[in-house]
Amino acid sequence: MTTSTLRRAGIALLATLALATVPATAGTATATAETASAATAPTAAGAWRGAWAASPQAPTQPFEDAKNWSLRGFADQTVRQSVRLTSGGTKARIELTNRYGTTPLRVTGATVARTAEGGAVVPGSVRTLTFAGRGSVTVPAGGTLLSDGVPFRTKALESVTVTLYLAWPTGPATFHHFASATSYRAAGDHRADTSGKAFTETSTSWYYLSGVEVSGGPRGAARRDGIVTFGDSLTDGVGSAPDADNRYPDELAERLAATGRPHAVLNHGIGGNQVTNDTTWAGEAAVTRFRKDVLTEKGVGTVILLEGINDFGGSGPAFPGGPTPEVSVNRLIDGHRTLIRQARAHGLKVVGATLTPIKGSFYDTPENEAKRKAFNTWVRTSGAYDAVVDFDRAVADPADPDRIRTAYDSEDHLHPNDAGDRAMAEALDLDEL
Structure with missing residues (x-):
C-alpha cells in the first residue's frame, strides 16, 4: 500500500437539530x-x-x-x-x-x-x-x-x-x-x-x-480521562468471538464501567500493522498513522502501546502480502521512542506493553523469539514509558513461558481467545490509567 500523506481533517459545523425519524433530503x-x-x-x-x-x-x-x-x-x-x-x-x-x-x-x-x-x-x-x-x-x-x-x-x-x-x-x-x-x-x-x-x-x-463521539451526560464537562489502545491484531481483536465485544479493549472498558466511573476506551488496533514498515494490506506504519489516529481523538489522556511482533515476523514467508524489510530490536525500540515522543508532546500518558508469546505460531523462529525477548526486556527495564503492563506474563503458560497458555489460545498459538483477552485486560492497573 502506498503511504498516504493526507492528514486527517476533522470537520464539523455545529447546528441544532430536532429529533426526526425520517431521512432528511434537502441539500x-x-x-x-x-x-x-x-x-x-x-x-x-x-x-x-x-x-x-x-x-x-x-x-x-x-x-x-x-x-x-x-x-x-x-x-x-x-x-x-x-x-x-x-x-x-x-x-x-x-x-x-x-x-x-x-x-x-x-x-x-x-x-x-x-x-x-x-x-x-x-x-x-x-x-x-x-x-x-x-x-x-x-x-x-x-x-x-x-x-x-x-x-x-x-x-x-x-x-x-x-x-x-x-x-x-x-x-x-x-x-x-x-x-x-x-x-x-x-x-x-x-x-x-x-x-x-x-x-x-x-x-x-x-x-x-x-x-x-458523545457530549453531555452526568460527566459532560471537558475532561481527558479517555484511553486509546494502539497496536496490531492483538488489540484489534483477531481471535476473539465475533459480535461479542470481547477484545481486550472491550474487557478493559467493562472493568472501568464496573467501578462506577466508566472511561472511554478507543480501539486503534489494525490487524497485521507494523510499527516501522508500511504494508500492502495492514495499514501505514504506526509511526505514521499515530498522529492521524490517536492525536486527533478528543478527551483522551492515556495511550497503551502494544505493537511490534509483525515487525519481527513480517520479514518471513508467513506474512500475508509478501515479506517486509527485516526489523532489528533497536529499530523497533526507536519506533516506540518515536511514538512516546509524539504522545507526550500531546500531553498523553504512555503505557508500554510487552509482546505476547509466539511459540508454535507461524512467527515462531529462533531469531524472532530472541528479538521478542530482547524487546520485552527493554520494555520492562528501560523506564521509557510512564507505566508498563506485562501482557507476556499475563497470558504465558507457566510451564512453558514462551508459549501462550492453552486456555487463552485461539488455536493459532499467537492470538488470544476471549479468555486471553480478559486476562490481558485484568493485567492492567486501573489506578495507572
Whole structure:
C-alpha cells in the first residue's frame, strides 16, 4: 500500500437539530478545510469526546473473502453498522472518513439508532443525522468529517447502529478490515428501516465509519480521562468471538464501567500493522498513522502501546502480502521512542506493553523469539514509558513461558481467545490509567 500523506481533517459545523425519524433530503454539505476548527468546539451540553473508534485502512483484499466489499465499494446501497460505545452522553455524532479514497464520497443520508437483533434497530429510536444542517454530504478524497450533533441519550457499553445510504458509486472504500463484528448491506435506500429484512448481505468489516463521539451526560464537562489502545491484531481483536465485544479493549472498558466511573476506551488496533514498515494490506506504519489516529481523538489522556511482533515476523514467508524489510530490536525500540515522543508532546500518558508469546505460531523462529525477548526486556527495564503492563506474563503458560497458555489460545498459538483477552485486560492497573 502506498503511504498516504493526507492528514486527517476533522470537520464539523455545529447546528441544532430536532429529533426526526425520517431521512432528511434537502441539500448536500461539502467538507472544506476552512471549517476544520469547529471539530473541537464544545456544545452547550459539554465538550465532545470519543466513545468508539476504528482506524481507517486503504481498500484491499489480501485474503479470499467475498464478504470484503472494500475494493468494489457501493452504489445505490445502504450499509448498516453496529458499534458498542464505551462512554455515554446526551448527544451523539459520527465521524466519516474517505482518507484513502481517490474520488469524493457522496453520502446521500445517514441515521443513528439503538441496536436490535441482526440488521434491525429499535423502533422509535431512529434519528436522522445532518451535516452542516443538511441531509447529504460530500467527503473529499483524503478527507474526514463529523456530522452535526443529534439529541440521543446513550450510556457506556450500549450498542448503537449507524446506517449510511450511498446512492452514487463510491469507488473503492476506505474501511477497517478486522471488525470482529457483522455489518449489513441492502440494495436501495433503507436508512430509516427498523426491520433488518432488507439487509441480506453481511461483512465482517466497517466501511467509512471511523468514530462516534458523545457530549453531555452526568460527566459532560471537558475532561481527558479517555484511553486509546494502539497496536496490531492483538488489540484489534483477531481471535476473539465475533459480535461479542470481547477484545481486550472491550474487557478493559467493562472493568472501568464496573467501578462506577466508566472511561472511554478507543480501539486503534489494525490487524497485521507494523510499527516501522508500511504494508500492502495492514495499514501505514504506526509511526505514521499515530498522529492521524490517536492525536486527533478528543478527551483522551492515556495511550497503551502494544505493537511490534509483525515487525519481527513480517520479514518471513508467513506474512500475508509478501515479506517486509527485516526489523532489528533497536529499530523497533526507536519506533516506540518515536511514538512516546509524539504522545507526550500531546500531553498523553504512555503505557508500554510487552509482546505476547509466539511459540508454535507461524512467527515462531529462533531469531524472532530472541528479538521478542530482547524487546520485552527493554520494555520492562528501560523506564521509557510512564507505566508498563506485562501482557507476556499475563497470558504465558507457566510451564512453558514462551508459549501462550492453552486456555487463552485461539488455536493459532499467537492470538488470544476471549479468555486471553480478559486476562490481558485484568493485567492492567486501573489506578495507572
